[in-house]
Amino acid sequence: MQPLLTIQGPEAALFWFLAPLSVAAALGMLLVKKAVHSALLLAWVMITLAIFYIAQDAAFLGVVQVIVYTGAVMMLFLFILMLVGVDSSDSLTETITGLRPIAITAAVGLGGLLVSLLGRATLGREPVGLSAANASGNVEGLAALLFSTYVFPFEVVSALLITAALGAMVLAHHQRTNPRPSQREQAINRFRSGSLAGAAGLPGPGVFARHNAVDVPALLPDGTPAPSSISATLKARGDVLDSGQFQLDNVDTTVVEEK
Amino acid sequence: MSIDNYLYLSAILFTIGAVGVVVRRNAIVVFMCVELMLNAANLTLVTFSRITGTLDGQVIAFFTMVVAACEVVVGLAIIVTIYRSRRSASIDDASLLKR
Numbered sequence: 001m002q003p004l005l006t007i008q009g010p011e012a013a014l015f016w017f018l019a020p021l022s023v024a025a026a027l028g029m030l031l032v033k034k035a036v037h038s039a040l041l042l043a044w045v046m047i048t049l050a051i052f053y054i055a056q057d058a059a060f061l062g063v064v065q066v067i068v069y070t071g072a073v074m075m076l077f078l079f080i081l082m083l084v085g086v087d088s089s090d091s092l093t094e095t096i097t098g099l100r101p102i103a104i105t106a107a108v109g110l111g112g113l114l115v116s117l118l119g120r121a122t123l124g125r126e127p128v129g130l131s132a133a134n135a136s137g138n139v140e141g142l143a144a145l146l147f148s149t150y151v152f153p154f155e156v157v158s159a160l161l162i163t164a165a166l167g168a169m170v171l172a173h174h175q176r177t178n179p180r181p182s183q184r185e186q187a188i189n190r191f192r193s194g195s196l197a198g199a200a201g202l203p204g205p206g207v208f209a210r211h212n213a214v215d216v217p218a219l220l221p222d223g224t225p226a227p228s229s230i231s232a233t234l235k236a237r238g239d240v241l242d243s244g245q246f247q248l249d250n251v252d253t254t255v256v257e258e259k
Numbered sequence: 260m261s262i263d264n265y266l267y268l269s270a271i272l273f274t275i276g277a278v279g280v281v282v283r284r285n286a287i288v289v290f291m292c293v294e295l296m297l298n299a300a301n302l303t304l305v306t307f308s309r310i311t312g313t314l315d316g317q318v319i320a321f322f323t324m325v326v327a328a329c330e331v332v333v334g335l336a337i338i339v340t341i342y343r344s345r346r347s348a349s350i351d352d353a354s355l356l357k358r
Binding site for chain 2: 007011012015016019022023026027029030035038039042045046049052053056057058060061064065068069072073076077080081083084095099100103104106107110111114115118119123127128129130132133134138141142145146149150153157160161163164165167168171172174
């Protein structure tokens, strides 16, 4: 007779403390507006799952979860988020009418189904626990399985990893169809584009303005603000100050000596 | 506490991930919700490994993590490629076949 699994007080306390937090973070992922916040909340969910793995005698998986998911995968997500930038797709307005009520109804149905299924299902035996399987260490036990029973799937998965890396390189590779314009051609195009305003290159944000912050538009020589000097990403986020207030007429020109 | 609570938590997280895939429009957020679903499935595997007293579930969860890493790499490359050609990361804008 194998010893029956009993979940002790500390693990129950850990579960009841972390499970609501992870569910709240997962819900927050759906509700927050910005994709970066979603990514951070997902990282938190993954960390709580890693803690659950360690609490469930899966120390190796817990560490791998932190390294692979919260380390590598979430970093990749944030990297791509910064690369792609923010645009209107971040907003929560629904584009297909009636999608949200249907989705929530279906979700309640699916969740209710899963939970009621789990509530009714019985395994036919009591939970055993991993103390026997982990007797010589969790990593050793996993390695013994991985390099005997599962050695073929292990090799297949390594082939999959290489294929995925190659596939990503092929997908991300960008081949130019026409040659890159030289500096000389760019200069000629600027002067022939009609207006001479940008002929000497567009000003950076904050040039001649009261502040040199990146959200403040540059002032052109005639004192008017140049909206084109601000990054499009900042405009999409709505983080730009009103450029009208930086007109030279409104600027206090009295010189104050600072010590 | 019964060990079933881990399974309930996993079911809830899976459901939330499924809603996110349907409701959100940013392709990267949709993709993160898919990751949430995979993680929920992993929690189930680890819990069942503990219930049955064998480590096979943990090995399969390990394989899931590797496959998820591959999926993230290729998926994000696809998102970047779509963004390059359509200048948008919204899943509603990738509708060339619809017209």
